[in-house]
């Protein structure tokens with residue numbers, strides 16, 4: 001089921017159009033001969049939550065770091081929060097909260113001490129009240145004296161979110177904020193993201209989790225430095241043109257190897273007890289499944305392709321393109 005929030009028109013600006021928090025074109029970064037980000041365009045309306053997806057090493061972190069001025073772009077133009085992203089990095093940093101992949105706080109300081117430290121680094125006034133307010137909003141007040149090093153993964157991430165929102169940023173760039181965090185803590189974390197978005201904060205969040213992608217207003221899928229799909233989840237699934245059948249029942253598992261590589265079968269994957277068999281041509285796909293239709297122990301049904309089906313396909317296409325290049 002698509003768990004997306006209903007969004008966004010309430011964030012439209014008074015002039016009628018929807019103002020952009022991020023509006024960059026041709027963003028490019030090379031490391032030696034390697035092109036990590038290859039002329040990417042991203043335009044995120046203010047107040048929306050966008051998901052940034054892609055296989056490991058596809059350029060998500062590099063893009064995020066260029067957007068907040070931590071990494072110099074080799075090419076590209078545009079604005080972040082209305083500032084020129086190449087020339088006004090300091091202004092962007094002041095109004096942006098960036099959460100890195102790795103926990104980067106003092107493990108031997110308490111939650112409160114960490115937040116007070118961050119408040120000092122930002123030169124914020126009225127620090128005590130600010131930290132109090134932030135602890136309260138993020139449900140950290142009762143744990144404020146706990147050492148950061150003793151927190152579970154979920155609470156660490158919550159503290160990191162508190163730290164990167166302390167200075168009231170307008171934009172949050174979150175790099176895999178929930179990696180390794182349990183489902184309940186992930187859900188709580190996402191509730192916070194949506195609460196912040198409700199306050200008008202724009203969020204770009206990278207993730208490998210499909211359920212998280214489905215909570216975003218739109219997603220951008222990047223592979224080998226290129227954007228290969230973008231849009232609301234349903235739209236990406238529709239545009240993919242992918243057709244999926246599920247195969248269930250006794251013996252379904254044994255079918256996987258037989259179906260893989262058959263004409264018309266683009267991918268075969270297990271989703272719990274069901275086998276998802278996907279392709280682009282219904283007729284050819286039906287032909288591949290036809291020999292098993294008569295088996296009374298098997299149930300073969302057409303289903304909506306999931307984002308994960310599409311994600312796997314996009315990834316395989318990108319790998320094939322990379323191999324052929």
Ligand SMILES: Nc1ncnc2c1ncn2[C@@H]1O[C@H](COP(=O)(O)OP(=O)(O)OP(=O)(O)O)[C@@H](O)[C@H]1O
Nearest residue numbers: 031034035036054055056057058059060061062063
């Ligand atoms: N400082 C660097 N020097 C050289 N190569 C780098 C550097 N930073 C990133 N890269 C390379 O650039 C490519 C993109 O990396 P990046 O970290 O942006 O990917 P990612 O999509 O964030 O991956 P992950 O999902 O694993 O975090 C990778 O091939 C990576 O090895």
